[in-house]
Amino acid sequence: MRAILSLAWKSLMNRKGSVILTLVAVALSVALFLGVEKARTGAREGFGNTISGTDLIVGAPTGTVNLLLYSVFRMGNATAEVSWPTYQKIAARPDIAWTVPISLGDSHRGFRVLGTTDAYFDHYKYGRGQSLALAKGERFGDVFDAVIGADVARELGYEIGSPLVLSHGLGTANLDGGHENRPFRVVGILAPTGTPVDRTVHVSLEAITAIHVGWETGAKNPLSDTIDETMIRSFDLTPKSVTAILVGLTQKGTILTTRRAINTNTGEPLMAIIPGAALAELWSVTAFAERALMAVSVFVIAVGLVSILTSILTSLNERRREMSILRAVGARPGHIFSLLVLEAGLVGFLGALVGIALIHAILLVAGPMVEARYGVSLAGTGPGLTDLYTLLAVTLAALVIGMLPAWAAFRRSLADGLSVKL
Amino acid sequence: MTDPAIQIDGLRFAWKGAEPVLDVPVFTLARGERLFLRGPSGSGKSTLLGVIAGVLVADSGRVNVLGQELGSLSSAGRDRMRADHLGVIFQMFNLVPYLSVVGNVTLPLKFSGRRRKAVGADADAEARRLLGRLGLTDEALLARRVSDLSVGQQQRVAAARALIGGPEVVIADEPTSALDSDARDRFIELLSEEAARTGAALLFVSHDASLARLFDRAVDLAEINRARVSA
């Protein structure tokens, strides 16, 4: 076998030009496949890591996915709110260790505004239990203080002290319907997290109440512009309601009982979801797209493998002579068969190897950029099991595919005898 | 040692779906004998060599090589027989394009432990020695790609390959038909000399009757073959 392997190698080296083309095709297809695979697992991990450490999310009754979408991903809208007394009742439950009330509904130049309390910075966790960290500045202390996510700061070029005007509702250019008479000030910028937190403007719950003074009917009261900052500060800014509540339990074991208690007997219709389960449900919505993406990249590999097949098949005719020489010096048909199978396997193996090297080189260069920019960790920390399995699978598939031309050559070497009619 | 190199009795062979090409009641090649087998193109010379080499299987009759009945061997057995005991030279395109000159000469050693042993540890040196005896000594020439050699040079490389490891039988299928007459005679002389030195029997096939003078014995295929192919 070693003799045949060395023959296969020399034969490939002799056809460098076409072999390199085939190799490149295989390498690119493998690189694409692994790139898609790594982006996919990275996205999935990042997605699953959006929120951690929170046991329950409570909101007005809606779909599980919907509650998750607006409370965690800042997408869509709450149809109803949770009243402040109810929030207080929940927060006071003995089986609940902490609560983070959040209030949504406003935006700042396309970024969602989230009203919350100090507890948010203490208890909101993402990834494997990482806490939010301030890159600059401090938490909000005053009603008109804002703490912005990393993307907000980067995209809008905000620094500590930058003024910002919130707009009512979620439009970007809500010029005449804005809260321009209640200007805010950036006091803190959060470090990047790779979660929707990066794209959020955080203010206190009181701030949300404050900016809505004069909006009690849902539309802007013309008189509201006459109410200035100092007047607002004198108002009672206790919120009337919150949009959702993040809940941490005293004992993890009570999660189902607590959940049932909240769902059934709080007086106000409520819904509590378990973030992990809801995330899984939401992810399964994307499973179809994910599978389609997988299928496409698997097909791309198949195309790469077919290019091995074509290159060997087209070379067979001109190599007929070579085969009968090998037969004449004592090669058995099995030798001819293994020669061609090994050639295919070598191209598959080397192509996959180059492809793996290529994608890791790309990840090494582009990975940190993608992670910083989109918060998708490409898991490009180094070659892993996926790469090994891909290498093995591609090599194996190439060996199997090589059997086709090998079989053809084998049959022909039997039929040709010693003399080839050229 | 008393067995002849090749002994054929009642051989019949037909290509699939065609008239019989070979019907050879008896044919013998003694050990060490240098025999010239003449026949026009299409008369079945190459087919006969294929049967002797064990690549083609006779429909009936017995083909005995070095006392071994080919019909009693498996196809792998015939392949081993050929690897160990037979050297083959074709008309042209004898060389594997991706191997060096020396690599082509030592190629049979990859498939035959017996010939590998006969050559000893330094196969390349033996290849160079054989090439030298056949008039290929120039190192620059040996370093060339085999496709850059002249046809005459290629045929000598093929001869060295057929002779390496001392096989008992060398069969040559019109190896000189692409050479001019001087090169042809010189090639046959060198091949005969080397075959004589290693004691190999030489079965040399050609349509060119004028070569008969260079051999111990000459046979017309028509004399031994009763089948008549209308070419």
Ligand SMILES: Nc1ncnc2c1ncn2[C@@H]1O[C@H](COP(=O)(O)OP(=O)(O)O)[C@@H](O)[C@H]1O
């Ligand atoms: N591989 C083959 N398949 C089918 N017929 C063949 C094959 N090789 C040779 N023949 C036929 O066998 C006959 C003898 O051919 P061949 O042995 O090559 O003659 P020669 O070598 O004397 O020129 C011819 O009629 C030829 O067409």
Ligand SMILES: [Mg+2]
């Ligand atoms: Mg012929």
